[in-house]
Amino acid sequence: QSALTQPASVSGSPGQSITISCTGTSSDIGGYNRVSWHQQLPGKAPKRMIYDVTTRPSGVSNRFSGSKSGNTASLTISGLQADDEADYYCCSYAGSSTYVFGTGTKVTVL
Amino acid sequence: QVRLVESGGGVVQPGGSLRLSCAASGFTFISYGVHWVRQAPGKGLEWVAFIPHDGSGAHYADSVKGRFTISRDNSKNTLYLQMNSLRAEDTAVYYCAKADGGSGSPDHWGQGTLVTVSS
Numbered sequence: 150q151s152a153l154t155q156p157a158s159v160s161g162s163p164g165q166s167i168t169i170s171c172t173g174t175s176s177d178i179g180g181y182n183r184v185s186w187h188q189q190l191p192g193k194a195p196k197r198m199i200y201d202v203t204t205r206p207s208g209v210s211n212r213f214s215g216s217k218s219g220n221t222a223s224l225t226i227s228g229l230q231a232d233d234e235a236d237y238y239c240c241s242y243a244g245s246s247t248y249v250f251g252t253g254t255k256v257t258v259l
Numbered sequence: 260q261v262r263l264v265e266s267g268g269g270v271v272q273p274g275g276s277l278r279l280s281c282a283a284s285g286f287t288f289i290s291y292g293v294h295w296v297r298q299a300p301g302k303g304l305e306w307v308a309f310i311p312h313d314g315s316g317a318h319y320a321d322s323v324k325g326r327f328t329i330s331r332d333n334s335k336n337t338l339y340l341q342m343n344s345l346r347a348e349d350t351a352v353y354y355c356a357k358a359d360g361g362s363g364s365p366d367h368w369g370q371g372t373l374v375t376v377s378s
Contacts, residue, residue, distance in 0.1 A: 150321050152303070185364035187304070194354060194368040195304065201362050238304050240364055246309050246318040248294070248364070253303035 153178065153239055153251035160257040166227040169254045171239035172220060177249055179220035183242035186215060186224045190235045198237075199224060226256070234258045261285040261367040263355050268372030275345050275376070281338040281355030281369060288336040289313070292358035294365050295329060295340050297351035305351075308340065309358065323349075345376045 154172040161167040171178065171186075178184055184202045187195040197206060199215035202222065212227045222241070226233055239251035267279040281293070295307040308329040309318045317329045328341040338355050352373050356365035 152305075183362045183364060185359075185362070187365070189304075194370050195356075195365075196368070197364070197366050200359060200364050200366065206366070236303075240304075240306070242363060246311070246316070246363070247320070248306040248309065250296070250304040250306055 150243065150247065150249055153241060153249055155237075155239060155251040155254045157252070158255045158257065160259055161226075161229045162259045163229055163231065165229050166225060167229060167256065169224045169226075169237055169239075169256070171222045171224070171241075171251045173222075173241055173249070174220055177220075177241040177243040178217065178222050180244065181242045182217070184215065184217060184222040185240045186213075186222075187238045187240060188235045189238065195238065229258055231258050261357060263357060263367060263369035265353060265355055265369045265372035268353065268374045270375045270377060271345055272378050273346060273376055276341070276343045277345065277374060279340040279342070279353055279355075279372060279374070281340075283336045283338065283355075283357070286357065288331075289333040291360060292363060293331065293338045294356045294358055295327075295338075296354045296356055296365065296368075297349075298354070298371070299348070299351040302351075307353070309363075310338070342374070345374075347376050350374060350376050 186199040352371040354371045357367045359366040
């Protein structure tokens with residue numbers, strides 16, 4: 150149950166696109182199409198932004214998109230906005246009804 | 260709308276016990292699994308435990324296995340986390356989160372309750 154690996158920080162200017170990677174193993178990300186992404190604004194509870202690798206819940210901006218290749222999942226934020234500044238966490242099913250989160254990525258809007 | 264409200268946090272000495280509760284509303288509680296997830300101060304999210312909709316079986320992170328017990332009372336729409344043999348490294352905000360009916364991933368989160376293990 151090792152945490153998934155994410156970059157500690159990613160930054161971009163308003164309007165740009167950024168991509169956050171999330172690397173696991175064949176026992177979690179690579180083995181299932183059950184990756185979700187969660188946004189955590191400062192001092193707030195997390196909010197799910199993507200599930201099942203690519204699906205956006207209703208109400209989440211279409212500027213957020215997800216993908217997966219092998220043991221690595223990615224979250225792309227296009228048209229970066231000031232209120233996207235937050236911590237982002239990936240989460241994957243890891244078999245036997247267990248889950249694992251990523252180490253988290255701080256997104257900074259320059 | 261979905262609402263999850265945690266309670267029961269506080270300060271406890273190392274080796275002590277604490278029971279957290281999570282009151283659920285706005286959805287059919289008996290139909291969904293529920294997670295506990297924690298976040299140590301200034302750190303990332305850590306999955307702690309999951310219980311299916313009917314309470315049949317529970318699953319834990321290795322870091323809490325044998326010390327924590329997740330349970331639910333579907334008649335009260337309430338989730339619990341019994342924490343025993345607490346350690347300093349268990350200090351964290353504990354969130355309950357409803358599981359998505361399909362993928363099982365957390366889809367709605369409570370606001371969390373802080374547990375501090377300190378002498």
